[in-house]
Amino acid sequence: MKTYKYDVVIVGGGPAGLAAAVSAKKQQAKVAILERNGELGGILEQCIHAGFGLHVFKEELTGPEYAERFIDQVEDLDIDVFLNTMVLDITKDRHVSAICGEGVLHFEAGAVVLAMGCRERTRGAIRIPGDRGAGVFTAGIAQRYINLENMKPGTKAVILGSGDIGLIMARRLTLEGIEVEGVYEIMPYPNGLYRNIINCLDDFGIPLHLSTTITRINGKDRVHSVEVAKVDEHRQPIPGTEREIACDTVLLSVGLIPENELSRKAGVALDPVTKGPVVDENLETEVPGIFACGNVLHVHDVVDYVTTEAEEAGEKAALYAKNALKKSDASVAVHAEGPVRYTVPEFVDPEDGADKKIKFRVGAPIEKGVTVIKAGEKEVYREKKAHRFLPSNMEIHTLKCSAIAGVRGDLTVSVEE
Numbered sequence: 001m002k003t004y005k006y007d008v009v010i011v012g013g014g015p016a017g018l019a020a021a022v023s024a025k026k027q028q029a030k031v032a033i034l035e036r037n038g039e040l041g042g043i044l045e046q047c048i049h050a051g052f053g054l055h056v057f058k059e060e061l062t063g064p065e066y067a068e069r070f071i072d073q074v075e076d077l078d079i080d081v082f083l084n085t086m087v088l089d090i091t092k093d094r095h096v097s098a099i100c101g102e103g104v105l106h107f108e109a110g111a112v113v114l115a116m117g118c119r120e121r122t123r124g125a126i127r128i129p130g131d132r133g134a135g136v137f138t139a140g141i142a143q144r145y146i147n148l149e150n151m152k153p154g155t156k157a158v159i160l161g162s163g164d165i166g167l168i169m170a171r172r173l174t175l176e177g178i179e180v181e182g183v184y185e186i187m188p189y190p191n192g193l194y195r196n197i198i199n200c201l202d203d204f205g206i207p208l209h210l211s212t213t214i215t216r217i218n219g220k221d222r223v224h225s226v227e228v229a230k231v232d233e234h235r236q237p238i239p240g241t242e243r244e245i246a247c248d249t250v251l252l253s254v255g256l257i258p259e260n261e262l263s264r265k266a267g268v269a270l271d272p273v274t275k276g277p278v279v280d281e282n283l284e285t286e287v288p289g290i291f292a293c294g295n296v297l298h299v300h301d302v303v304d305y306v307t308t309e310a311e312e313a314g315e316k317a318a319l320y321a322k323n324a325l326k327k328s329d330a331s332v333a334v335h336a337e338g339p340v341r342y343t344v345p346e347f348v349d350p351e352d353g354a355d356k357k358i359k360f361r362v363g364a365p366i367e368k369g370v371t372v373i374k375a376g377e378k379e380v381y382r383e384k385k386a387h388r389f390l391p392s393n394m395e396i397h398t399l400k401c402s403a404i405a406g407v408r409g410d411l412t413v414s415v416e417e
């Protein structure tokens with residue numbers, strides 16, 4: 001068994017892993033990226049549509065173009081990359097075991113960055129009744145078939161879920177000559193970004209049916225129809241509203257789940273809402289020296305935010321490996337309150353002199369509100385301008401360290417209407 005020693009070992013070579021690696025290397029750390037696929041770039045390699053890079057590069061790039069900018073930097077900086085290398089285990093003391101064509105590899109790491117991304121929820125996860133015929137795909141798998149494998153999944157599709165991948169695939173299927181009957185969303189509001197509703201559905205005349213779900217899939221060998229029904233406020237189908245739609249393909253865009261099997265093995269505590277690791281403001285998990293970023297930490301809608309988060313994680317991991325990560329013993333918890341579903345980070349250090357980036361999402365749309373952060377009863381942050389909050393948009397706010405210096409109680413993040 002080969003053994004390697006690195007300051008920072010990064011698990012996953014998607015946009016999060018790439019940005020973390022570049023940033024750690026800029027801190028003079030010896031860095032390795034371990035990626036199970038045969039190429040770097042993660043999910044971006046199959047996202048051939050434009051819409052990436054608006055924040056980081058101030059231009060609109062396709063997924064592969066965006067990934068290429070970071071892959072070039074990884075090459076220029078001579079960062080070690082292990083492709084076709086699947087990480088199987090991480091221990092609390094940062095021993096990483098992986099398997100590749102040559103056999104088992106062992107890595108001793110000063111710090112580890114978890115950047116494994118997430119996977120799509122499947123039919124089994126949401127338990128749609130009916131026959132088990134072919135023709136039911138997650139939107140990401142259909143995207144891979146069309147964009148990378150040059151295969152056509154069907155001729156007439158119904159899409160369940162209005163997440164961004166489903167919206168983007170509604171457009172892609174139409175462009176490939178596959179009829180999209182409609183997009184069906186169980187919630188009373190769309191789950192994808194507003195720009196994707198306009199660019200992917202409205203521009204192509206594809207109807208979006210809110211408060212509606214698929215109640216049955218028909219077709220023993222191949223899907224031949226689905227039954228859809230309106231749902232009530234408890235998301236239960238309303239009897240009498242069922243209708244049958246002929247189709248041979250069903251695409252599911254019903255959520256993403258962070259890939260945290262390895263995090264669990266490493267003993268990292270997970271947040272029950274994000275399903276990603278609990279982290280402090282350095283993006284360090286509760287296991288010292290193990291950091292997390294990107295979709296494995298919490299699901300991001302825009303890749304640019306993955307990049308900025310991962311740059312931070314990479315820098316902090318490199319500092320940790322060199323015993324140079326500044327921390328005081330003070331730590332206060334950050335709680336989500338009211339309409340706020342979760343926050344990242346879950347802990348901050350009020351005494352380290354650094355401003356805090358607080359990210360969160362709301363559980364349902366709020367027409368007009370402001371973000372308010374309190375320490376006990378004391379207000380320590382209030383957003384100046386009221387705006388619309390949507391579950392699909394991640395909120396990012398900077399909390400001045402001076403506002404919470406000396407605070408001992410927990411912080412709460414809420415939205416006031």
Ligand SMILES: Cc1cc2nc3c(=O)[nH]c(=O)nc-3n(C[C@H](O)[C@H](O)[C@H](O)COP(=O)(O)OP(=O)(O)OC[C@H]3O[C@@H](n4cnc5c(N)ncnc54)[C@H](O)[C@@H]3O)c2cc1C
Pocket residue numbers: 011012013014015016017034035036037041042043044047049050051052053085086087088115116117118139140143164165168259262293294295296300301302303304306
């Ligand atoms: C279909 C789709 C469309 C999107 N469209 C847009 C868009 O238009 N604009 C936009 O800004 N964002 C978009 N996004 C979001 C953006 O692509 C993601 O936020 C981003 O890719 C997340 O980066 P990541 O590195 O965390 O995860 P990923 O890109 O998923 O990368 C994770 C990597 O880790 C590797 N890995 C996992 N487990 C292991 C292991 N055990 N060992 C080794 N390697 C491992 C995986 O193989 C993968 O390469 C889209 C996402 C999807 C899925």
